[in-house]
Amino acid sequence: MIMKDDKISKITVPELQARKKAGQKIVALTAYDFPSARVLDEAGLDLILVGDSLGMVVLGYENTVPVTMEEMLHHTRAVSRAVRRALVIGDMPYFSFHLSPEETVRNASRFLKEAGAGGVKIEGAGRKRLKLIEAMVEAEIPVLGHVGLTPQSIHHLGQFKVRGKNLEEARRILDDALNLEKAGVFAVVLECVPLELARLITGRLSVPTIGIGAGPYCDGQILVFHDLTGFTPGYLPKFVKKYLDLHSLLGRAVRSYIEDVRQGDFPEDAHSYHLAEAERKTIAALGRRSRSGRPAGARAASAR
Ligand code: KIV
Numbered sequence: 296m297i298m299k300d301d302k303i304s305k306i307t308v309p310e311l312q313a314r315k316k317a318g319q320k321i322v323a324l325t326a327y328d329f330p331s332a333r334v335l336d337e338a339g340l341d342l343i344l345v346g347d348s349l350g351m352v353v354l355g356y357e358n359t360v361p362v363t364m365e366e367m368l369h370h371t372r373a374v375s376r377a378v379r380r381a382l383v384i385g386d387m388p389y390f391s392f393h394l395s396p397e398e399t400v401r402n403a404s405r406f407l408k409e410a411g412a413g414g415v416k417i418e419g420a421g422r423k424r425l426k427l428i429e430a431m432v433e434a435e436i437p438v439l440g441h442v443g444l445t446p447q448s449i450h451h452l453g454q455f456k457v458r459g460k461n462l463e464e465a466r467r468i469l470d471d472a473l474n475l476e477k478a479g480v481f482a483v484v485l486e487c488v489p490l491e492l493a494r495l496i497t498g499r500l501s502v503p504t505i506g507i508g509a510g511p512y513c514d515g516q517i518l519v520f521h522d523l524t525g526f527t528p529g530y531l532p533k534f535v536k537k538y539l540d541l542h543s544l545l546g547r548a549v550r551s552y553i554e555d556v557r558q559g560d561f562p563e564d565a566h567s568y569h570l571a572e573a574e575r576k577t578i579a580a581l582g583r584r585s586r587s588g589r590p591a592g593a594r595a596a597s598a599r
Pocket of ligand 1: 325344345346347348349386484486507517518519
């Protein structure tokens, strides 16, 4: 069935893949809610990842391990409702793909069927993981791979640090990326690896690489929205470029509001509603007739 589409056309997986051949960079960010997804989409981003980093940046967990499928779907729905153009990818949270291929495919399909995503991301490239990716691709679910630093493995790895700095680990990450391509992923996220390794992998893969802390030679870049905008105060990894100090800006705005309310400077007449002339006179007369001496509105409020 061919339908006339009068909406802005969505960026597709094949379109993103064609960018690699054309030498055009893919630009991606994370988003977790309706208003920020709208800003990102209107600004012209190619891909929006509803990352499980939401566990840390918007839900306040210590790491991404506690994030659930329901939380991911809830936030992916909000993002999808805002996005008209970018490709939305939902991140498979820890333990949503660890039990069986059936459960993995079912969970992945929920991002597409219930949350409006155009694909899913999954961390890792072990033997079992590759089988799961094949099963998802077989079910026509576009899959974004993720190697290098994989934050869901925090309890296994012990700490978040650059991966692939020694030759053995670098070789393993290269093999992981090649195996992901063979398993059918449409692109691979390379997180926190030396730029020389990212450059090598980018040259060896025919699908795009999207780097985060992986240097300039990847086919695309992704950052966490709250890092780029300075919404999250405090420590930021070296690979982040902070374009704004949103945390300070918001703090300043809220402090001004507090002061205005306390000083009686807000709300002003411009922020208030008025009655029409006739009603105003009636209300004024009611106020004058009040036996308690208090305005009629105040009595009604205290009675509630
Ligand atoms: O969850 C996330 O935000 C991610 C990106 C950092 C790639 O996986």
